[in-house]
Amino acid sequence: MNVLIxxxxxxxxxxxxxxxxxxxxxxxxxxxxVEKIENLNPNLTIYKGDVTKLxxxxxxxxxxxxxxxxxxxxLNKDTLFxxxxxxxxxxxxxxxxxxxxxxxxxxxxxxxxAGDSKGHGRFIFRNIIEPVLLGRIMEDRTRQEEIVRNSQLxxxxxxxxxxxxxxxxxxVRFIKDLENEKEPETISRKDVGRVLANLITDKRYDxxxxxxxx
Numbered sequence: 001m002n003v004l005i006x007x008x009x010x011x012x013x014x015x016x017x018x019x020x021x022x023x024x025x026x027x028x029x030x031x032x033x034v035e036k037i038e039n040l041n042p043n044l045t046i047y048k049g050d051v052t053k054l055x056x057x058x059x060x061x062x063x064x065x066x067x068x069x070x071x072x073x074x075l076n077k078d079t080l081f082x083x084x085x086x087x088x089x090x091x092x093x094x095x096x097x098x099x100x101x102x103x104x105x106x107x108x109x110x111x112x113x114a115g116d117s118k119g120h121g122r123f124i125f126r127n128i129i130e131p132v133l134l135g136r137i138m139e140d141r142t143r144q145e146e147i148v149r150n151s152q153l154x155x156x157x158x159x160x161x162x163x164x165x166x167x168x169x170x171x172v173r174f175i176k177d178l179e180n181e182k183e184p185e186t187i188s189r190k191d192v193g194r195v196l197a198n199l200i201t202d203k204r205y206d207x208x209x210x211x212x213x214x
Contacts, residue, residue, distance in 0.1 A: 015193025
């Protein structure tokens with residue numbers, strides 16, 4: 001399948017690109033810092049663009065079958081004190097471009113702490129990191145999820161990784177019911193990339209919001 005990965009130059013994005021290529025897909029890697037991508041696979045096209053610019057996303061969206069979103073606002077002094085809108089704006093633009101190009105399937109990575117996962121995670125995350133450092137970023141993530149759910153796209157999945165680690169790959173748990181998952185473990189960035197790439201064709205979580213953890 002033809003797959004557009006937006007945010008392909010981030011850590012999770014690069015793993016997603018690698019796994020999608022390993023799975024035999026034709027990948028367009030979209031990002032602002034595309035020089036970070038070292039993969040020379042002939043089935044990879046690198047597209048330098050800005051997710052907040054409709055024309056950039058529209059051009060990259062042509063002839064795609066699936067779009068995967070792995071971008072997000074960084075933690076810095078701006079997002080610490082001001083509510084960012086990168087995820088909200090970029091996702092609105094992506095959905096518009098998908099509809100214009102008749103691309104049916106969207107896979108969106110958000111994060112634990114968004115929506116009804118607020119207050120979950122390890123003790124230090126839910127009591128310090130999320131409320132003190134990531135609260136405003138999670139407001140943006142929550143709006144991003146709402147845009148995806150209300151997009152009226154035929155196929156979509158929202159994937160919420162727990163805290164990210166650089167560990168090697170291991171077993172991944174898919175959690176629908178957060179009631180008994182107050183303190184899920186971390187998850188490897190490699191595993192997040194693998195999950196996102198597998199969902200290109202695995203539709204068991206269509207129109208669902210799923211937490212993933214090791």
